[in-house]
Amino acid sequence: METRNIILLDIDYITMNEKAVVRLFGKIKGDEQGKNIIAIDDSFEPYIYVVFDDLKSCKEEIKELNPEKIEIVTKKDFQVESEFLKVTFNHPQDVPKMRDSIKQLDSVKDIREHDIPFYRRYLIDNNVFPMSELELSGEIIDSYQTINSSKDSMEIIKIDSPPKMIGGEFPDFRIMSFDLEVYNPKGMPDPQSNEIIMIGISSNVGVEKVISTKGEDLDYAETVETEKEMIEKFVETIKENNIDIIVGYNSDNFDFPYLRDRAKLLGVDLDLGMDGSKLNFIKRGYTNAATFKGLIHVDLYLLMRRYISLDRYTLERVYLELFGEEKFDVPGDKIWQYWDSDSEDLVKLFEYSLDDVVATLKIAEQTLPLSLELTRIVGQPFFDLTRMATGQQAEWYLVRKAFEYNEIVPNKPVGIKTSRKTESAIGGYVKEPEIGLHENLVQFDFRSLYPSIIISKNVSPDVLLKKHGNNIAKVNEDICDLTDDDYHISPEYRNKFAKKPQGFIPSVIGNVLDERLKIKKRMKESVDPTEKRILNVQQDALKRLANTMYGIYGFPRFRWYSMECARSITAWGRNYIKTTMKKAEEYGFYSIYADTDGFYAKYKLK
DNA sequence: CAGAAACGGGG
DNA sequence: GTGTACGTTTCTG
Numbered sequence: 040m041e042t043r044n045i046i047l048l049d050i051d052y053i054t055m056n057e058k059a060v061v062r063l064f065g066k067i068k069g070d071e072q073g074k075n076i077i078a079i080d081d082s083f084e085p086y087i088y089v090v091f092d093d094l095k096s097c098k099e100e101i102k103e104l105n106p107e108k109i110e111i112v113t114k115k116d117f118q119v120e121s122e123f124l125k126v127t128f129n130h131p132q133d134v135p136k137m138r139d140s141i142k143q144l145d146s147v148k149d150i151r152e153h154d155i156p157f158y159r160r161y162l163i164d165n166n167v168f169p170m171s172e173l174e175l176s177g178e179i180i181d182s183y184q185t186i187n188s189s190k191d192s193m194e195i196i197k198i199d200s201p202p203k204m205i206g207g208e209f210p211d212f213r214i215m216s217f218d219l220e221v222y223n224p225k226g227m228p229d230p231q232s233n234e235i236i237m238i239g240i241s242s243n244v245g246v247e248k249v250i251s252t253k254g255e256d257l258d259y260a261e262t263v264e265t266e267k268e269m270i271e272k273f274v275e276t277i278k279e280n281n282i283d284i285i286v287g288y289n290s291d292n293f294d295f296p297y298l299r300d301r302a303k304l305l306g307v308d309l310d311l312g313m314d315g316s317k318l319n320f321i322k323r324g325y326t327n328a329a330t331f332k333g334l335i336h337v338d339l340y341l342l343m344r345r346y347i348s349l350d351r352y353t354l355e356r357v358y359l360e361l362f363g364e365e366k367f368d369v370p371g372d373k374i375w376q377y378w379d380s381d382s383e384d385l386v387k388l389f390e391y392s393l394d395d396v397v398a399t400l401k402i403a404e405q406t407l408p409l410s411l412e413l414t415r416i417v418g419q420p421f422f423d424l425t426r427m428a429t430g431q432q433a434e435w436y437l438v439r440k441a442f443e444y445n446e447i448v449p450n451k452p453v454g455i456k457t458s459r460k461t462e463s464a465i466g467g468y469v470k471e472p473e474i475g476l477h478e479n480l481v482q483f484d485f486r487s488l489y490p491s492i493i494i495s496k497n498v499s500p501d502v503l504l505k506k507h508g509n510n511i512a513k514v515n516e517d518i519c520d521l522t523d524d525d526y527h528i529s530p531e532y533r534n535k536f537a538k539k540p541q542g543f544i545p546s547v548i549g550n551v552l553d554e555r556l557k558i559k560k561r562m563k564e565s566v567d568p569t570e571k572r573i574l575n576v577q578q579d580a581l582k583r584l585a586n587t588m589y590g591i592y593g594f595p596r597f598r599w600y601s602m603e604c605a606r607s608i609t610a611w612g613r614n615y616i617k618t619t620m621k622k623a624e625e626y627g628f629y630s631i632y633a634d635t636d637g638f639y640a641k642y643k644l645k
Numbered sequence: 646c647a648g649a650a651a652c653g654g655g656g
Numbered sequence: 657g658t659g660t661a662c663g664t665t666t667c668t669g
Contacts, residue, residue, distance in 0.1 A: 052657095085658065134658040154658055223656045233656085293655035324661035340654050344662095352654065371656045428662075650667070 042176045050158045064333030073281040075193045085131045089124040090149040097146035114447040117501035131157035165201040172205040212283040215242040216399035230300035239396035267305040286403045289340040295329035412580035433587040449598040464605040467635025468613040484637025489589035496527040499542020500601040504535040529607035530614045555581040
C-alpha cells in the first residue's frame with residue numbers, strides 16, 4: 040500500500056464494468072514538477088431518499104424495481120426526526136431513470152436528494168474539499184511518463200479508503216493566461232475561413248510570449264512556420280509547464296470554440312486533459328463552458344461580472360477599474376489591417392496581443408484568491424464554482440452543511456411563479472436624497488443588517504409557523520401553539536418565527552460570521568503582510584457568503600425558498616432604519632438620504 | 646403594454 | 657450529467 044498527498048484539482052466519474060468509478064485529479068504537493076495523480080475510487084454508490092406512507096408496502100414496491108439496496112435511515116427534516124428509505128443504485132444514471140417510477144408508487148409520498156450530481160455527492164459525503172490537500176492510500180495500478188514532457192510523470196492509484204482531508208495552506212498554483220488574435224477582414228471572424236494569427240501567453244511560471252508566424256525580430260515572439268505549428272506550440276507550452284489553471288477572457292464563448300474549430304480543421308489534438316483527454320464543452324443553460332479533465336479553465340469575463348459592478352465588462356474597462364491604468368488597444372475590426380500592414384502597425388498588434396494576456400493574468404492573480412477561498416468554503420470544484428451564481432454557491436454550501444447536521448435537503452421548489460411583480464419582496468427603505476451640497480454630515484449604518492436580522496429573529500423556514508397548510512413533508516409540531524412571547528413576530532406581515540430551536544439557516548450564518556470574526560482577529564494580530572492579505576480574502580469570502588444567504592429566500596428556484604422569510608427580513612430592516620432615524624431626529628439630526636441599512640444626517644442647530 | 650427575443654464578451 | 661444561465665434592454669404584436 041502506498042500513500043500520496045495531493046492537491047485536489049478536479050473530480051469526475053467514469054463507468055468501468057457497468058459501475059461508476061470516481062476519479063480524483065490531483066498533483067503532488069510541493070513537488071516542483073507537480074507529478075500528476077489520478078486516484079480511482081470504486082466504493083461510492085449513488086442513492087436517493089424516499090418519504091414513505093406505509094413502510095412495509097413501500098419497501099415491497101421499491102424492491103420490485105431492483106435497486107442495489109434499501110435501508111431505513113433517520114434524518115432530520117426541517118429539524119423533525121423522521122424515517123426515510125435510503126435507496127441505493129448501481130449507477131448514477133439509474134437515478135434519473137428510476138426516480139420517476141419510484142415517485143409514482145402509491146406508497147411513496149415524495150423523493151428527496153434525487154438531483155445531486157454524483158461527484159458532488161462524493162465530495163460532500165466524504166468531507167472532501169477541492170483545491171485542498173488530501174491524503175490518499177491505496178495501490179499504484181499504473182505509472183508512466185507523459186508523452187510530451189520528460190520531466191512530467193503520472194500515477195494512477197486505486198484507493199481503498201476515502202481520502203483524508205489535510206487542508207492547510209494553498210500551494211502556489213501554476214496559472215497561465217492566453218488570448219487568440221484572428222484574421223478578420225469581414226467583421227467578426229469565421230473559424231471556417233479565418234486563420235488564427237497570434238496566440239498570446241502569459242504565466243506566473245516565467246513564460247510570456249506571442250506565438251505567431253510573423254514577428255521574427257521581437258524578443259517576446261516565438262515564430263513558427265504555420266498556424267498548425269502555432270496551435271501545437273500552444274498545447275506543448277501548457278504541458279511542459281504543468282499548468283494547473285488556464286485563464287482567458289470570454290474564452291468559453293470565443294477563444295476555445297475558435298481554437299477547437301481551427302484545430303479540427305488542421306488536425307491538431309487539444310489533448311490537454313490530465314488523462315490525455317481532449318477539450319470538451321459542457322452545456323450550461325444556453326451557453327457552453329470549455330473544460331479539460333484536471334486542467335482548470337477559468338473564464339474571467341464570467342467571474343468579473345460577479346466580482347465587480349460596472350456598466351460594461353470589456354477587458355479594457357475591467358483592467359481600468361482594477362488597476363487604474365488604460366490598456367493599449369487596437370480596434371477589433373482593424374486587426375487584419377494591422378496584420379497586413381508595414382512593420383510599425385504589425386509590432387503594435389504584437390504589443391496589443393501581449394498586453395492583453397498580461398492584463399488577463401494580472402486580473403486573474405488579483406481575483407482568483409477570492410474564488411479559491413470560496414471553493415474551500417463551499418466545497419465544490421473550482422471550475423464549477425467560477426461558473427456558479429453567488430446564490431448557487433450559497434446553496435451548495437448549505438447542502439453540505441445540511442449533510443453535516445444530518446438534515447435532509449429540501450427539494451427545489453416546483454411551480455412557483457417567477458413573476459417579479461406578484462412574488463417579489465419589498466426591498467430596503469430608501470429616502471430619496473435631498474438635492475444640494477451638504478456639509479457636516481453624520482453617517483450611520485448597520486453592520487451586516489440582513490444577516491444580523493436572520494440570526495437575531497431566527498428567520499428560517501424550519502421555525503416559521505405556516506399560516507396556511509404546509510406542503511413540506513412534516514410540520515414541526517414543537518413550534519405550533521406557542522404563546523406570542525415564544526415567537527419573533529415580523530412587522531407588517533406578522534410572520535411568526537419560533538425563538539427555539541435555532542433555525543438551520545440562522546445557525547449556519549451564525550457559524551459563518553463567528554468564523555469571520557475569528558479570522559478578522561487573527562488578521563489584526565498578524566504582522567506578516569502576506570498572511571494579513573490571505574486572511575483578508577478569507578474574511579471577505581465569508582462576508583460575501585453571509586450576505587448572499589438573505590437573497591436565497593427570495594429566489595423561486597432555491598431549495599430553502601421562502602417568501603415569508605424574505606419579506607420578514609426586509610420588513611424588519613425597514614423597521615430598524617426608520618426607528619433609528621426617528622431616534623436620531625429626537626437628538627436633532629435630520630436625515631437627508633437613507634438606503635436600506637444606513638443614512639446620512641445633518642444637525643439642525645449650529 | 647406585456648411577453649418574446651436579443652444581448653453581453655470576443656475579433 | 658442524480659444539473660441546464662441570468663439580468664437587463666429592445667423588439668414585437
